[in-house]
Amino acid sequence: MNEITERDLLDFALLTDFESFLKHSMLTLNPGMxxxxxxxxxxxxxxxxxxxxxxxxxxxxNMPPRHLKSITVSVAFPAFVLGHDPRQRIFSISYGSELSLKHARDFRSIVESPWYARAFSQMRLSRSLDDEATTTLKGFRKATSVGGVLTGLGGNMIILDDPQKPVDAQSKVRRDSLNQWFSNTLVSRLDNKETGAIIVVTQRVHMDDLSGHLMGSSDQWEVLSLPAIAEVDEQVPIGDDEFHTRRAGTALHPEHESLETLRGLQKDLGSYDFGAQYQQAPIPEGGATVLRNWLCWYDRPPERTTKTKVLLSIDAASKDGPQNSYSAFSAWQVQDGHYYLLNMERGRYNFPQLRDKALALAQRYEPTLIVIEDASAGIALAQELRSMGRHRVKAVPVERDKETRLFIQTSKFEAGHVHFPKDAPFIPDLLAELLAFPHGKHDDQVDSMSQALAHKFSGYTLDNLH
Structure with a gap:
């Protein structure tokens, strides 16, 4: 009986486990790293x-840059596929020829390595050109760029890697041109439209980029979206009946880019670019309901006068579980018809934590009034705060849907009556939610804002606050 060696075990791992294959590919392309x-x-x-x-x-x-997407999908995966079946015909396409040719060179470095030749003994190249590697069984990996010549060529797998530069995606003409080229030219290169595979791997660059266009026009696409910072708790498939639990607020790969590094990038890039390229959640150009050019900023709020009011607006979630909505707290200084946002906080709280957070913020800002949505946990919170007798509390009935409630307040934004603090740490997340609303994943901060902006201070008494 032949003894199984470590080399045999390695060859078996390379054949059966793509992650092991990727690791050896990386060591070949970047020795010492x-x-x-x-x-x-x-x-x-x-x-x-x-x-x-x-x-x-x-x-x-969809995933952020510099997280191994190109080497994984455009370089190592075609080598793995052809190693198992040298008859496969694969197109690998990027936005520019220089990038496509680099990927082609990396691919050849892998398939010409000794470990690859040993593990995949049936896969051999009969021809190796700058842009094309052909196997002895007539399979190939063909590299080209978006808009490149494909006439007369057909294959059974198309990999489209970073089809458009972020700056080009800001042009509607160029976005539409790419989307039309994909539908009218690229898809026709599949020998069999039913069984042929198409993989698109890219960072988001615009709401109407190729990913957005494809997802909006068909439900046949499997989508793996990997934001740099998790916005919600989720279960991500990593195998058959195997999942990774990712918690909201965690970095995608902390050893590679820490949460602190990502927050710095968010500040440097701004909410629009970071939301698209890193969070895979592009904000509509200029905003959706509230427009970007309506936003006003302040360094310090104005000096308070006898007419100054302070408002604490609370949007309380119904439950504190990881899959439920956030509770949001916004503090405002209201003066001469203008609203100055002093602070915004959100989190998932059980009821005692929700009450304690409300009391802590009330002690900090000494609000003229606390307004709380008269629904879910807000009902009990308003009752308990009133029973303490320390603060004026008003329960606000929910009379309209979220979209309508914000829409009614847009005139205040447009008139320049809503002011945000410059450089406040909560601003990037708030703007990402506000400008994307109602298309974003969250709306809790928006609800707290709408509730505050809707309140009229004139004419109330302690009696009608109950």
Missing amino acids: PFLPNWHIRAIAYQLERVRRGEINRLII
Whole structure:
């Protein structure tokens, strides 16, 4: 009986486990550089393996830059596929020829390495050109750029990697041109439109970029969206019946880019670019309901007078579980018809924590009035705060939907009556939610704002606050 060696075990791992294959590919391309494994690589590898097995044939991977997306999808994966089946015909396409050719050179470095030749003994190249590598069984990996010549060529897998530069995506003409080229030219290169596979891997650059266009026009796409900072708790598939639990507020790959580093990038890039390229959640150009050019800023709020009012607005979530909405607290200085946002906080709280947070903020800002949505946990919170007798509290009935409540207040934004503090740490998350509303993942901060802006101070007494 032959003894199984470590080399045999390695060859078996390279054949059966794409993550192991990727690690050896990285060591070939970047000798001496450490390979930092992470769950997001397993998530990508799982979806790619589903493509290779024929379980899905339309895949979109949206993720931030510099997280191994190109080497994983455009370089290592075609080498893995052709290693298992040298008859496969693969197009790998990027926005520019220089990038496409670099990926092609990296691909050749992998398939011409000794470890690859040993593990995949049936895969051999019969021709190796700058832009095309052909196998002895007539399979190939063809590299080209968006808009490149594809006439007369056909294949069974298309990989589209970063099809458009972020700056080009800001042009409607160029966005539309790419989307039309994809639909009218690229898809026709599949030999079989039913079984042929298309993989799009890119960072989001605009609401109407190729990812947005494809997701909006068809429900056949499997989408793996990997924001740099998790916005919600989620279960991400990393294998058959295997999931990674990702908590809201965590970085995608902390060993590679820490949460602190990402927050710095968010501040440097601004909410628009960071929301698109890093969070995979592009904000509508100029904003959706509230427009970006309506926003006003202040360094310090004006000196308070006898007419100054302070308002604490609370939007209380119904439950504190990880899948439920946030509770949001906004503090405002209201003066001469202008609203100055002093602070915005949000979190998931059980009822005692919700009450304690409200009391702490009330002690800090000494509000003229606390307004609380008269629904869910807000009902009990308003009753308990009133029973303490320390603050004036008004329960606000929910009379309209969220979109209408904000829309009614847009005239205040447009008139320049709503002011935000410059450089406050909560501003990036707040603007991402406000400018995307109602298309974003969250609306709790917006609800707290709408409630505050809707309140009229004139004419109330302690009696009608109950």
